[in-house]
Every structure is written in C-alpha cells, then in structure tokens.
Amino acid sequence: MPNSKSAYSFSNKKEKFDTHIIVVWVDNEAGVLARVVGLFSGRGYNIESLAVAQVDEKLKISRITIVTTGTPQVVNQIKLQLRKLVPVHKVADFKREDKAVIFKEMALFKIVGPNNKLEGALKACKKYNPVLLDKTKKSNVIQITALRREIDKMSKDLKKFGLVSVSRTGAVAMTRGADIFK
Amino acid sequence: MSKLYSGAEIVFKCMEDQNVDHIFGYPGGAVLPIYDELQNFKSIKHILVRHEQGAGHAAEGYARSSGKPGVILVTSGPGATNVVTALTDAYMDSIPLVCISGQVPTHLIGTDAFQECDTTGITRPCTKHNWLVKDVNDLASTIHKAFEVATTGRPGPVLVDIPKDIQFQKTKYKKPKKEKKLNGKSHNHFNQNSIDQLIDLMSKSSRPIFYTGGGVINSGPRASELLRELVYATGFPITSTLQGLGSFPGDDNQFLGMLGMHGTYEANNAMHDCDLMINIGARFDDRITGKIDEFSPKSKKVHIDIDPSSINKNVKVDLAIVGDVKTVLSSTLKSLKQKKSKFLKSNKQKTSKWWEKIQKWRSIRSLDYIGSEETIKPQYAIERLYELTKDKDSYITTEVGQHQMWAAQHYKFNKPNRWMTSGGLGTMGYGLPAAVGVQVAHPKKLVIDIAGEASVLMTIQEMSTAVQYKLPIKIFILNNQYMGMVRQWQELLHDKNYSESYTAALPDFVKLAEAYNCVGIRAKTPEELDDKIIQMLNTDRPVIFDCMVDKVENCFPMIPSGKPHNQMILGPKDQESKKITGKGKSLV
Numbered sequence: 001m002p003n004s005k006s007a008y009s010f011s012n013k014k015e016k017f018d019t020h021i022i023v024v025w026v027d028n029e030a031g032v033l034a035r036v037v038g039l040f041s042g043r044g045y046n047i048e049s050l051a052v053a054q055v056d057e058k059l060k061i062s063r064i065t066i067v068t069t070g071t072p073q074v075v076n077q078i079k080l081q082l083r084k085l086v087p088v089h090k091v092a093d094f095k096r097e098d099k100a101v102i103f104k105e106m107a108l109f110k111i112v113g114p115n116n117k118l119e120g121a122l123k124a125c126k127k128y129n130p131v132l133l134d135k136t137k138k139s140n141v142i143q144i145t146a147l148r149r150e151i152d153k154m155s156k157d158l159k160k161f162g163l164v165s166v167s168r169t170g171a172v173a174m175t176r177g178a179d180i181f182k
Numbered sequence: 183m184s185k186l187y188s189g190a191e192i193v194f195k196c197m198e199d200q201n202v203d204h205i206f207g208y209p210g211g212a213v214l215p216i217y218d219e220l221q222n223f224k225s226i227k228h229i230l231v232r233h234e235q236g237a238g239h240a241a242e243g244y245a246r247s248s249g250k251p252g253v254i255l256v257t258s259g260p261g262a263t264n265v266v267t268a269l270t271d272a273y274m275d276s277i278p279l280v281c282i283s284g285q286v287p288t289h290l291i292g293t294d295a296f297q298e299c300d301t302t303g304i305t306r307p308c309t310k311h312n313w314l315v316k317d318v319n320d321l322a323s324t325i326h327k328a329f330e331v332a333t334t335g336r337p338g339p340v341l342v343d344i345p346k347d348i349q350f351q352k353t354k355y356k357k358p359k360k361e362k363k364l365n366g367k368s369h370n371h372f373n374q375n376s377i378d379q380l381i382d383l384m385s386k387s388s389r390p391i392f393y394t395g396g397g398v399i400n401s402g403p404r405a406s407e408l409l410r411e412l413v414y415a416t417g418f419p420i421t422s423t424l425q426g427l428g429s430f431p432g433d434d435n436q437f438l439g440m441l442g443m444h445g446t447y448e449a450n451n452a453m454h455d456c457d458l459m460i461n462i463g464a465r466f467d468d469r470i471t472g473k474i475d476e477f478s479p480k481s482k483k484v485h486i487d488i489d490p491s492s493i494n495k496n497v498k499v500d501l502a503i504v505g506d507v508k509t510v511l512s513s514t515l516k517s518l519k520q521k522k523s524k525f526l527k528s529n530k531q532k533t534s535k536w537w538e539k540i541q542k543w544r545s546i547r548s549l550d551y552i553g554s555e556e557t558i559k560p561q562y563a564i565e566r567l568y569e570l571t572k573d574k575d576s577y578i579t580t581e582v583g584q585h586q587m588w589a590a591q592h593y594k595f596n597k598p599n600r601w602m603t604s605g606g607l608g609t610m611g612y613g614l615p616a617a618v619g620v621q622v623a624h625p626k627k628l629v630i631d632i633a634g635e636a637s638v639l640m641t642i643q644e645m646s647t648a649v650q651y652k653l654p655i656k657i658f659i660l661n662n663q664y665m666g667m668v669r670q671w672q673e674l675l676h677d678k679n680y681s682e683s684y685t686a687a688l689p690d691f692v693k694l695a696e697a698y699n700c701v702g703i704r705a706k707t708p709e710e711l712d713d714k715i716i717q718m719l720n721t722d723r724p725v726i727f728d729c730m731v732d733k734v735e736n737c738f739p740m741i742p743s744g745k746p747h748n749q750m751i752l753g754p755k756d757q758e759s760k761k762i763t764g765k766g767k768s769l770v
Contacts (some may be wrong), residue, residue: 080491086311
C-alpha cells in the first residue's frame with residue numbers, strides 16, 4: 001500500500017493482502033446494493049468482482065458475493081461494517097484457498113474464424129465444462145464455468161483462435177458437504 | 183372500520199406515540215401537507231429555524247442534552263441538502279436524530295423535477311439507515327422503525343423521505359410494535375468470562391488507566407454513575423476524550439483531564455506509559471492516538487464498546503467487550519464486589535508509584551499560560567466564565583477551533599449531557615444552533631455557546647430563532663479576528679504563512695446583537711471581564727458577548743501529528759526545543 005500524503009498518520013508496516021470471498025444475505029429492497037457497494041467505496045475497500053441476485057422469492061432475500069482483497073484487519077472491518085447495515089441478515093467470509101468452499105465464475109466467449117479455429121477453441125476449453133450456446137459458419141459462442149484465474153488464462157489463450165468478445169460474471173460460492181452457513 | 187388518516191397525519195400520530203414534543207424544521211413545497219397538520223397536534227411544538235443546517239444542529243443539541251432523539255422536518259431538494267452537514271455531524275458523534283424530508287410526488291421522481299434531489303442517495307453514507315416511502319401503508323411502520331434504529335445500539339441519524347402524494351393518501355394508522363431484534367443485531371455480546379478477565383487484568387496492573395469517551399454519555403446517566411463507582415472502587419486514574427467530558431467529575435483528583443492532541447501532559451503521558459488501558463466507550467480516534475505505531479506501546483488494552491466494528495479498527499486490543507457501557511460496568515462492579523471486595527486497599531500500594539509519576543507530570547502544569555493585564559487571554563476568559571457559572575448547572579456548547587479546545591481544557595464538567603461539541607466532524611457553526619436546541623429542551627437552565635468569531639458567523643442567522651422563541655442563550659465569542667486554529671497550524675507548521683486565516687471585515691457583534699433584537703455586550707480588558715460576564719448572566723434574553731482576546735495566543739499543550747503521546751509541545755517556553763520536523767508537517 002502506498003503511503004498516503006494526505007493521511008493524518010500512517011503505518012509503515014507492510015501487511016500481506018489476502019483475497020477473501022464475502023457472502024452477504026440482504027433484504028432485496030430498493031438501494032440495498034448501493035448501500036453495500038457504497039460502504040466499500042466510502043471506506044476504501046476493494047471489490048474485485050461482484051455477483052448478486054435474489055435467492056429467496058418468498059422472503060425476498062438476495063445473496064451478494066463479493067471478491068475482495070485486504071489485510072486481515074481490513075477484511076475484519078469489512079465484515080463488521082457490513083453486519084451493521086440494517087438490511088443485512090448475515091455475512092460469511094471465505095479465504096480463496098479454503099478447500100471446503102466451491103468458487104465458480106462463468107464466462108461467455110465469442111470466437112470468429114474458420115472452422116479449424118472454432119474447433120480449436122472448443123477443444124482448448126475442454127477442461128472447463130464448455131457448452132456451445134450458439135454456432136454459425138463463422139462463429140461460436142462458448143460458455144465455460146471455472147475459477148477466476150482459469151478464465152483469465154482462457155481469455156488470453158483463446159485470442160489465437162479468434163476470440164472477439166468476452167463476457168464474465170463475478171464469483172459465486174457454496175460450501176461443500178451437507179452443512180450450510182448459519 | 184378504523185379511521186383513515188392521511189400520510190401527513192400519520193407522521194404526527196407516529197411522533198405522538200414516540201413521545202416527541204419538539205421538532206426543528208423549515209417548511210417548503212414538498213412538506214406543506216405535513217405543515218398543514220401541525221396545528222392539529224398540540225402536544226408537538228415546532229421550532230422554526232432560519233436554515234436547515236440550524237435545524238439539524240439544534241436537534242443534535244436537544245438530543246445530547248436530553249437523551250431523547252432529535253427530530254427534524256425539512257422540505258425536498260435544498261431543504262434536504264442543507265441538513266446533510268448536521269446529519270454527518272450526528273453520524274460521526276453518534277447522536278440519535280430522526281429527519282423527515284419531503285420529496286416530489288412519486289410520479290415525478292427521476293424527472294429532475296423542481297426541488298428534486300436524490301435525498302436517500304445523498305444521505306446514505308451519513309445516516310445509519312434511510313428510507314424512501316413509496317406506499318402510504320408502509321409509512322407508520324417505517325417511521326416507528328426509524329426511531330428504533332436511531333436510538334438503539336450505537337445511536338445515530340436516520341432519514342425518512344416522504345413524497346408529497348404519499349402525504350395526501352389515506353390509510354389506517356399502525357401503532358408501534360415491540361419489534362424483535364433488528365436482524366439479530368442485539369447489543370450485548372459479552373459473557374462473564376470476559377468480565378473475569380477484565381478484573382484479573384485490573385488486579386495485576388500496577389500502571390492502569392481508564393480512557394473513557396462519548397459512549398459513557400450515550401449509555402445514559404446511569405452509566406456515568408456506575409463509572410464513578412468503578413473509578414472510586416479501583417482508585418485508578420481516569421482520562422476522558424472530548425466527547426466523554428462530564429461523565430466523571432472534572433475537578434476530581436483521580437481525573438487527569440482530557441487526553442489527545444490538546445490533552446493534558448499527565449493524561450497523555452499516562453496513556454503512553456500505562457500497563458493497562460481500559461477504553462470505555464471511546465474509539466481510538468486519530469486525534470487521541472497520535473502516531474499509531476507508537477501508541478501506548480507497553481500496555482494491555484481493553485475495549486468496551488457497543489459497536490463491534492469499533493473493536494480493532496484503529497488499534498488492536500487484547501480484550502474486547504462488546505456491549506452497552508451501562509450493562510458492562512454494572513457486571514464488572516458486581517463481580518468486583520464479589521471477588522475482590524478489598525480491591526482498593528490491596529491495589530493502593532501497587533499503584534502508588536504510578537500515582538507518584540502522575541503527580542510529577544501534573545506538576546508541569548501543562549494548561550498554564552502567560553497571563554496579561556492589558557489583553558484578555560482566551561484561557562483566562564474561560565476560567566472566569568467557569569468560576570462565575572459553576573454553581574448554576576450550566577449547559578455548554580461550542581463551535582470548532584481553539585476556543586473549543588480551551589473550553590474543554592478550562593471548563594470543568596461534573597455531570598453528563600452538559601457538554602455539546604462537534605468532535606468527529608468538527609463542524610464550525612455547530613454551537614449556536616445546538617445551544618438553541620439545548621435551551622428548548624431545558625428552558626430554565628443557563629445555556630452558553632463558547633464560540634469563535636469565525637465559526638459563529640457560519641450559523642449566526644439562528645439568533646433570530648432564539649429571539650423568536652425567547653430562548654435566552656448566551657453566545658460567548660472569544661474574538662481574536664483569526665480562524666485561530668488555522669492560524670496556529672500556519673504558525674507552527676506552515677512557516678507563518680497566514681494564508682486567508684484573518685477576517686478583515688468582521689461585523690460589530692454588539693450592533694449585530696441589537697439588529698437581531700437581543701443584547702450585545704463587549705469586554706476589552708481583563709479588568710472589566712467579570713462585571714461584563716455577570717451582566718450577561720443577569721440578562722434574561724439572548725446575548726451575544728464579544729470578548730476581545732489576545733489575537734495570537736496558541737492552544738497548548740499539543741501533540742503534533744506524527745508524534746507519540748510522550749512528545750508533546752508545551753507552552754511558549756518549550757517550543758524552541760521541540761520544533762516540528764518536516765515529516766510531522768504532512769501528517770497534521
């Protein structure tokens with residue numbers, strides 16, 4: 001972290017940044033996403049990716065999954081500050097290395113090119129559950145689900161096969177096994 | 183079938199049920215239906231301010247001095263944006279406010295209608311929560327919930343935005359329900375084990391200190407009583423933040439005075455050298471800690487706070503007790519009595535060396551200043567004001583700057599809720615409207631705004647409010663013609679480049695007072711000061727007191743930012759030896 005000139009006092013200690021996945025269950029009401037995102041920007045926390053959708057129609061609960069980085073102290077603050085928001089029900093925090101949690105992102109790739117290239121692209125995606133969503137003579141749209149860094153890699157690797165457009169989601173997370181987060 | 187009420191009526195029905203007796207506001211197009219109903223609710227008195235910021239600060243003064251939430255009523259657009267400073271101020275200092283704002287009719291929202299603004303968007307980061315009510319059936323429950331959110335846990339401001347068409351629509355009124363805990367956000371999360379740990383730390387410590395803050399005040403008068411009991415039972419020294427003044431008697435021997443940037447030498451050195459720091463309802467603010475890496479390096483730290491997010495935010499602590507100060511202190515006292523009934527006796531010896539050290543620091547007399555017979559020293563003015571008012575149970579508000587620090591240093595508070603000052607946000611212009619609010623809550627008491635001439639001009643228009651409602655507030659201006667604190671920093675840190683900190687065309691405050699139809703008094707010499715103060719106290723009308731003080735006096739002692747607690751600058755004599763270095767400069 002660079003030393004901020006305008007800070008009133010700062011610490012010279014360099015602490016390690018960890019990547020965390022924060023999952024927040026909120027009332028699906030007007031402005032709730034702005035509250036959560038505003039908290040992050042207002043307090044200078046990072047957001048690497050964000051995924052949000054209603055998960056319980058009856059109770060009107062949305063699940064927000066945020067990938068963030070920070071020192072242990074900052075990540076702790078993120079959780080505590082989120083829990084103070086009125087529409088927040090619960091907050092879970094997972095380290096990216098956590099083996100007990102599944103993280104997935106989805107990406108759509110549009111490939112334009114001759115047939116051999118289209119096939120090459122599909123083959124390259126083999127490890128990541130590729131689904132061919134659209135096919136024409138000149139183009140393919142391929143869907144994959146994978147980890148963030150895998151999608152990063154594919155976005156690079158597919159260039160040589162004629163990748164023209166990438167669309168991807170933020171990460172979503174789910175614990176392994178029968179237990180759910182309370 | 184039960185009676186139908188309009189949205190506007192429901193606003194007042196809610197206020198009745200929430201025991202609101204005063205609201206501070208200013209009418210405008212989008213709240214006129216609410217103002218129409220005002221006359222039908224006799225138990226609620228409206229105080230018409232001159233600017234919505236004034237309404238906000240007045241509501242803050244009302245809340246801080248009475249322990250009840252302050253209520254504000256403003257119109258859409260500029261009405262709402264004008265109140266933002268006060269909401270932010272209340273958010274920083276944890277003051278319960280409920281702000282009702284009008285909004286353009288729902289079908290016009292988003293069309294850039296006349297006096298439309300995104301009020302909930304603008305106020306989202308400066309309120310605990312806010313609501314835009316789009317269905318009149320939700321109105322009553324929303325307002326009741328607003329009061330609950332504002333007053334429970336760590337208090338703070340909330341805002342309810344009500345479009346004009348909702349104010350006209352009719353529905354049934356819903357009484358407040360005893361709501362179950364807000365999404366499980368209960369406030370006491372400690373167990374007996376933590377209390378036992380605290381008592382263990384206390385009994386092992388030979389250099390302890392209590393460091394108390396506004397949380398004690400916010401927890402109610404009972405918390406201050408319990409704090410006194412605990413401090414006397416332990417014999418430990420105690421220091422307080424700016425916001426905590428009054429929770430422990432300022433003239434007690436165990437009290438070391440305020441700590442922090444302009445705190446006393448003994449308080450800051452004791453914080454630095456202690457082996458046990460017990461933080462009760464304070465938040466390790468940067469004006470308190472100084473250089474964070476060197477903050478109290480040898481101590482075990484205990485933090486008692488109602489807000490879990492305050493724990494380990496700025497300073498890592500060894501024992502965290504999340505709970506209401508009152509509840510935690512009462513558990514601590516109970517356990518202390520059961521387990522260590524002779525605590526004071528057994529501990530006296532253990533802490534005797536510590537007290538000796540503290541007495542040595544005390545003997546420096548860090549609040550001393552060089553007196554003068556020709557000009558009024560600002561510290562002297564506060565001292566005289568204190569001496570002449572100390573038997574009156576007075577309420578003091580301040581603006582922001584040197585005068586605020588001098589007031590905190592030299593005015594001694596013995597009761598909670600008597601000291602209203604903008605600490606977190608540091609809002610110049612806070613004190614005058616806050617005094618209006620305090621006087622509304624306590625019509626018979628003496629209310630003084632210790633002010634600076636620059637600050638007070640930011641909200642001077644509220645004198646007109648004070649006159650209208652016959653609120654005999656006293657505005658005691660320490661007039662040095664400079665933005666004193668700015669000037670002080672420029673002198674000490676910016677090579678005496680007094681850029682724009684001098685006000686070359688001040689109004690004549692005595693004439694200004696007369697123009698507002700209140701009383702103006704001016705004091706020019708130390709000799710006449712006492713008589714003039716007595717004249718002010720004997721005036722049963724609002725007074726503007728123009729106290730002409732030394733123009734270049736600085737506020738000491740001072741911890742320059744970038745320095746730890748044990749490297750304070752003392753008065754003028756000490757300055758030569760401890761110049762602020764280049765590095766400290768960028769940190770202030």
